[in-house]
Amino acid sequence: MIKRYKLILDIINKDDNVACTTSINDEFNKCQLLDSAFTLKESGLYIGTVEGYDISKKELSNFCLFNIEENIDLKDKSIYRFPNLDLPRQKVDLLKDKFNMKVIRNPDKADLHVVSVKTIKQLLETSWTSHHNFKEFYDFLVFLKNKNLLSEKGRQKAIDMLAELPRDARVSFTKNYHGYESTISIHKPLFLDANNLIDKYFQDLRDKSPTLRDVIIKDPSDIKVFHELVNSNTNKVYDTDICDIIDADLAVLETHQLDDITKMIHSSNKEDRTLALEMLANCNINKSFDVASAIFYWEYDWLKDTNNWNSVNVRSFRIRMKDFEGSSSTATIYSYNNYIQQLIKCDKLTKFAVDYTRKKLYINILGSLVGKEADVFKVDLESLQVKKEINENMKIEC
Numbered sequence: 001m002i003k004r005y006k007l008i009l010d011i012i013n014k015d016d017n018v019a020c021t022t023s024i025n026d027e028f029n030k031c032q033l034l035d036s037a038f039t040l041k042e043s044g045l046y047i048g049t050v051e052g053y054d055i056s057k058k059e060l061s062n063f064c065l066f067n068i069e070e071n072i073d074l075k076d077k078s079i080y081r082f083p084n085l086d087l088p089r090q091k092v093d094l095l096k097d098k099f100n101m102k103v104i105r106n107p108d109k110a111d112l113h114v115v116s117v118k119t120i121k122q123l124l125e126t127s128w129t130s131h132h133n134f135k136e137f138y139d140f141l142v143f144l145k146n147k148n149l150l151s152e153k154g155r156q157k158a159i160d161m162l163a164e165l166p167r168d169a170r171v172s173f174t175k176n177y178h179g180y181e182s183t184i185s186i187h188k189p190l191f192l193d194a195n196n197l198i199d200k201y202f203q204d205l206r207d208k209s210p211t212l213r214d215v216i217i218k219d220p221s222d223i224k225v226f227h228e229l230v231n232s233n234t235n236k237v238y239d240t241d242i243c244d245i246i247d248a249d250l251a252v253l254e255t256h257q258l259d260d261i262t263k264m265i266h267s268s269n270k271e272d273r274t275l276a277l278e279m280l281a282n283c284n285i286n287k288s289f290d291v292a293s294a295i296f297y298w299e300y301d302w303l304k305d306t307n308n309w310n311s312v313n314v315r316s317f318r319i320r321m322k323d324f325e326g327s328s329s330t331a332t333i334y335s336y337n338n339y340i341q342q343l344i345k346c347d348k349l350t351k352f353a354v355d356y357t358r359k360k361l362y363i364n365i366l367g368s369l370v371g372k373e374a375d376v377f378k379v380d381l382e383s384l385q386v387k388k389e390i391n392e393n394m395k396i397e398c
Contacts, residue, residue, distance in 0.1 A: 001230070003169045004046040004131060004216055007161075008039040010176040011195065031194045033149055035157035045223055046131050046170035049212040053126055056345040057117045063215075065120070069112065069235040072245065074099040080110035082229070084119045087239040088316045091246045113232065116239040120229070123222040126213040130206060131170035138162060140173065143201060149194055170214075173202055243320065244286045253279070253288035255352045261295060265302045274306040281308075281317040289346075290353040292317075297324040297339050298360070330364040340386065344393045351394060358384050 011033060048063050050056075061068070074095060081087070081103060095101050104110055132140075141158040144150050150158060165171070175198060217223050253261070264276035280292050280303075296303065296317075308314050318325065323342045328335040336357055343349040362371060362381050370379040 001227070002046040003042055003166055004044045004218075005165060005169055005171045006041055006043040006174060007137070007171050008041070008174050008176060009033075009037060009198065010039070011037050011198075031149070032151035033144065033154040033194075034151050035153040037154065038157050038161065040161045040164065040171075043172075044216055044218040045226065047124060047215040047217065049210070049214055050126060051212060053213065054345060055121050055124060055126065055215060056347070058345075058347050060117060060120055065230050066232075066236050068241075069237045072112075072237055072241060074101045074112075074242075074245065076100050077111040078102050078104045078109065079112045079114050080104060080107040080234075082113060082115045082119050084122065085114060085116045085239040086118065086319045086322070087114065087116075087242055088312070088319070090312055091243065091316060094246055095242070107228075107232065107234070110234055113229075113234045113236050114239055114242060115229065115236055123217055123226050123229075124215050125218065127216055128213060129172045130209040131172050131214050131216070132205070133170060134165060134167050136205070137165060137171045140201065140205075144198075147194075147197055149197070173205065175199070175202060240286070240320070244284075247284045247286060250282060250284040251279075253283045253291040255291055258291045258294060258356070261291075262299060265295065265299045270305065270307060273302060274308050277303050277306045277308055277314060281311075281313040285317070285320050289348045290343075290350045290356075293321060293324050293343065293346075293348065294339075294353065294356060296321040297328055297342075298330070300325060301327050330360065333361070333365065336361045336365075340390060344390070347393075347395065349390075349394050354386055354390075354394065358386070 047065075048059075050059050077099070079101065081092075092103060096103075107113060141150075141162065145155065145158070217226055261276050261279065264272045267273055267276075280295060283292060285292055303309070323346060324339070328339070339357055340349065340354065343353055359381060362384055366379070366384070367373050370377045
């Protein structure tokens, strides 16, 4: 695991009984950092980078935190369930009977560890703070030396920090700012020069850093759990993969059924809506994902008004569709963007899902502006396309 460090540069020390003084030796027309100006401390783990605020399942796979078992064999196996699984115990009971499988409480004695994306993501957080490698840390210290900004004690501190820092570590650079810096600058112009040089160096670093968010772990208890999860030699499987095994024999909802199921959900007869929801809850979710997610996302309020909303089967289905719940307005572009983005995060984007969303957007928002109902301008549905980078996330349908 890559350790994360924080370098705190504080070139002013404030003593309660003494007027503001600097951690800078400005004798002999010099302005040099003392050893007290530097604090380097370990502050968690550095995992990698992502493009947005959230971390997708695909991005987790790119981190290569551990190997996920692809050819899952549950016959006569024992499994250990990590917390926060989207895997109802009622469904696990079906596996016990079918595969002579058992659930145990000791992770060290299990044949398989069942984990979820949710479990892993709860340990991680994203940060806009850039984390720099060993060379960039070294280059900064060389910059201070070349600019004659290190005193003898400061140079020794730099040597000590380089010896302490692991070669694969990542370091964030932080400079403490004080309200009374401007007052000191008036009386000590050399301090102002040094201060400006360092500020500019940090700004140049930020400008060069890629526009990505770093993924880190800060909390010691989360680090402990993360180490237990990653360092174990036991094979790992995702809870959703176990659910797929359970659902393997269930019916697949074909794309041509989407409109018919939607009509049932819009029925004024509550029994019809209840039956439609039962069909969703008892389908092969993995192979019906574009249909099931579209209905759950766009018809959420209708689905809630059923007799079986809180049944065991439906609760299990709702857990699998958690990222798509909530009332989604067909009148705002956000809803359409969000649906596609959620599919990408789940690695479930298909051509059907894109085309269905394009058509829905065209009818509900663009129709009166540039569609058949428009007064002046006209744009065909075929001209409404998603961006190239969105298409690159599309799954190849067999």
